[in-house]
Ligand SMILES: O=C(O)CCC(=O)C(=O)O
């Protein structure tokens with residue numbers, strides 16, 4: 001058995017095929033490493049067909065009604081979609097196309113980007129989430145790019161997708177800034193100084209997720225239950241669907257339907273912590289697809305790694321509440337997340353009081 005697993009690792013990583021390579025073999029059965037425990041399989045989740053996350057038109061960020069919808073959605077759902085956000089459709093299409101082109105590269109070219117071979121920790125191709133620590137693998141490959149500067153990205157990121165990604169990230173800046181301003185106004189913070197910008201959005205990571213067609217989607221997952229460790233995440237998805245988020249009742253799961261041109265926003269753990277629990281970082285998962293490949297591109301807007309994060313003092317004063325979370329160095333928080341398999345909202349236990 002151990003021997004078979006070694007062969008699988010060699011095929012996935014050393015030869016650069018990833019799970020996409022497995023998918024292309026048209027296997028009838030899943031390798032046993034991908035079999036998820038019963039409790040995590042899609043047949044065991046309660047899907048709330050009638051519910052849906054809010055869809056918010058943000059053509060006027062200054063409108064009080066828009067502000068209220070965004071802040072209410074961040075409190076109740078932690079997930080919403082925005083439309084008329086100003087990022088041109090063409091830019092979104094270019095990013096999706098570039099993602100497909102990257103994953104269509106030959107395995108011998110892709111293998112150089114696998115984290116085991118990549119010359120920089122800021123460019124890492126992986127399969128599953130963290131195969132070293134997972135009891136069951138996830139049916140997904142992804143390229144993860146840490147953003148430091150345009151110059152570094154131009155030097156290190158794969159040339160096949162870097163210009164499209166940088167253009168997209170650049171065009172998303174208005175969304176990032178406007179959303180942060182609105183969400184902080186909802187916490188009664190009217191002014192954001194340099195220090196706060198860097199606390200809330202001082203680093204970025206963009207992932208290109210590829211979920212190949214899966215022979216037995218009922219037995220595995222695309223991504224297991226988790227919450228993001230970001231301040232918030234801007235997710236661009238294609239038209240396949242498969243992302244589910246935990247409903248406010250805590251029981252059921254709600255599908256996030258693809259809407260052409262929309263961006264999905266979700267609150268991450270860092271903002272849940274900084275807002276002392278007012279804004280919710282919601283658990284989500286992706287189900288594998290039996291007939292089609294799917295891609296998604298999350299842009300994680302994160303605190304600067306060297307910052308201490310904790311409930312903001314303005315929030316504590318305004319609400320007269322005790323802090324629910326300890327102060328933690330943001331890089332320690334993310335390190336904790338990246339050392340374990342996906343475990344729902346388990347990362348927050350690291351800082352809960
Ligand atoms: O593929 C998706 O829709 C979501 C992916 C996700 O949750 C993540 O990469 O953190």
Ligand SMILES: [Fe+2]
Nearest residue numbers: 226227228284
């Ligand atoms: Fe996520």
